[in-house]
Amino acid sequence: xxxxxVMYAPALPGPRSAPAQxxxxxxxxxxxxxxxxxxxxxxxxxxxxxxGQLAEVPVGLSFxxxxxxxxxxxxxxxxxxxARIQPGxxxxxxxxxxxxxxxxxxxxxxxxxxxxxxxxxxxxxPPPTVRAPKMMAARGWLIPPAQRAxxxxxxxxxxxxxxxxxxxxxxxxxxxDAARLADPGSPRxxxxxx
Numbered sequence: 001x002x003x004x005x006v007m008y009a010p011a012l013p014g015p016r017s018a019p020a021q022x023x024x025x026x027x028x029x030x031x032x033x034x035x036x037x038x039x040x041x042x043x044x045x046x047x048x049x050x051x052g053q054l055a056e057v058p059v060g061l062s063f064x065x066x067x068x069x070x071x072x073x074x075x076x077x078x079x080x081x082x083a084r085i086q087p088g089x090x091x092x093x094x095x096x097x098x099x100x101x102x103x104x105x106x107x108x109x110x111x112x113x114x115x116x117x118x119x120x121x122x123x124x125x126p127p128p129t130v131r132a133p134k135m136m137a138a139r140g141w142l143i144p145p146a147q148r149a150x151x152x153x154x155x156x157x158x159x160x161x162x163x164x165x166x167x168x169x170x171x172x173x174x175x176x177d178a179a180r181l182a183d184p185g186s187p188r189x190x191x192x193x194x
Contacts, residue, residue: 033145035089035100035158038062049127054137060119063158064106066099067115072171073097073142079167080159088158089145091126094138098123099164100145106161111168116161 036042039061048055059065068076070092076099080087091098098117109116117123124139132140146157 034156035063035145045125049125052127052136054124054126054139057123057125058119059117059121059123060103063103064101064161065117065121065123066101066106066109066161066164066168067096067117068099068168069113070096072113072168072175075171075174076164076168077143079170080164083163083167085159085163085167086157087143090142091123092132092135092140092142093124097142100158101161101164102158105159106164109161109165111165112172114168 033042033045036045036057039057041055041057045055045057073090073092073096076097077087077090087099088102089100091100100123106116124137125145126136126139126141128141128144130136130140131144132142134140
């Protein structure tokens, strides 16, 4: 399967999610979210979060995003941690888990059932207080963003996308093996090519 790139498409209107805890300036604190700085939207993001709203940020300016199936997200993150890789922020959304990675760190990403969002795609960031299973507009943080010291370079603390490939493929293979055991006749129960 080849890598596909997509633009983010917001979820269709549905039942309203519970309102988020209000994020005040005191909750945000003086420490910036440096991975947002190069987008030119950090202040707008913090303002939206302070109002308990989603914030819109373009992908490909200071970070990239891998979209993986929600059903695999926790297994992938467990495998990432077992490999001693520090996971970065992860959003659970209506299209899957959106893994925020270091800019340009997955140029050769090619894995089944996953997408590398293209530059300019818009990512909707819920306030960091909205943590899955709690959701805002069908979005919540599986791993919320960490605040970093002002001297920390943007992208520091975000994982390298290529480092996530093996844990991701192992999780895909484990899911395929489980499906094969559950339903040996299923066409999706085949092995994943590496």
